[in-house]
Amino acid sequence: MEPCGRLRYARRVRVCNGLIVSVLLCSCLAARGRAAPSEEAVTAASTPRAQAEPEELEREATSRARSRVVDLLSRLARSPRFALGHEDTTAYGVGWSGDVDRSDVKSLCGAHVAVYGWDVFGLEKDAPRNGDGVEFEHMRRLIIEAHGRGGINTISWHVDNPVSGGNAWDRTRAAHAIVPGKPLHARYVDYVDRVADFLLSLRGTDGELIPIIFRPFHEHTGSWFWWGGANVSAVDYIALWRFTIDHLRRARGLDHLLFAFSPGGGEIHRDADYLYRYPGDEYVDVFGVDHYYGNGASGLVRVAEVVVRVAEARGKIPALTEVGARDGLNAAGIDDDWVVQSLVAPLSKSPIASRIAYALAWRNASAEHCFLPYPGHPGVRSFETLCESDRVVLENDLSTFE
Secondary structure: OOHHHHHHHHHHHHHHHHHHHHHHHHHHHHHHOOOOOOHHHHHHHOOOOOOOOHHHHHHHHHHHHHHHHHHHHHHHHOOOOEEEEEEOOOOEEOOEEOOOOOOHHHHHHOOOEOEEEEEOOOHHHOOOEOOOOOEHHHHHHHHHHHHHHOOEEEEEEOOOOOOOOOOOOOOOOOHHHHOOOOOOHHHHHHHHHHHHHHHHOOEOOOOOEOOEEEEEOOOOOOOOOOOOHHHOOHHHHHHHHHHHHHHHHHHOOOOOOEEEEOOEHHHOOOHHHHOOOOOOHHHOOEEOOEEEEOOOOOOHHHHHHHHHHHHHHOOOEEOEEEEEEOOOOOOOOOOOOHHHHHHHHHHHHOOOHHHOOEEEEOOOOEOOEOOOOOOOOOOHHHHHHHHHOOOEEEHHHHHHHO
């Protein structure tokens, strides 16, 4: 579908909602068959609230939805508990895919995670599904459903290399060619616009744009992505980040988004390391970090404490935006109860590290590539006990923070 088609779809939704409201109002008045309205009714109808257009009501609903998510994350960050997240959690799990209202976590704990992770790579080239096989129409439905239940959604973007045409792991230098004023800038603008069109299609029952924690250009401290480390200069990385956020906010009107900055944990040893190629406070809302490691704390507490300290100093929300056992829970040498003993327990014991707002585990693609327990995993019992405790926050616990 071309971008203009996606925009027409979004507008039809808004206009349709407006027509529905009008029909309901007219039917109501006709059924009641009342006489001329009273003076009080005329006065009420002339107030700005009564005359609000559907788009104004949607903007108000969007503002409320965003404020709710910010408030939830802020309260979580001030508490010793943190919200548990999982990538693609309701899209598929170990041994299943596409089932209705299912996740590996819900199968074990009776509730979904509080934070839902998604990735829109492939959308920049108008692919029907992302690089992990999730159809974008299906992803849209799952995001809307999670929002409807009160969950929080975050989206990363393993964007393809716009110069070589390869994937995100193609390290051909590209940033210098797509920043403003450079030869391939228009191509990159088209990439961002396709993502913007998708984000504009994510709406709740009141017409509100669904708040999203958007996480572009992650793990830039390493050199495995075309936007990271030795593959890009500091000047181009910062320019690329700032343009992307400015375009989404100003050109496309997506001022309901939260933006997450997330370096790789392996490169963070002290507070100053966290601000490597930092684009500026006005361009970041969530201070995250991506960290994978073996048994035990393995630097987790140190990294989490750095994130919390730096985030609190700048008034930002701290989070583990990706976390997991190196090579997955079933990799050789990984303890069966890794999630409890190597993730939750170390964080809980640190008064600083425990102030992260959420920790998002990576996806359960298969038994060979999974990052949270699933039915049949040897760590099921300890994970179920964890869910019954007050150490982590699942979706049905979020209401206690509102």
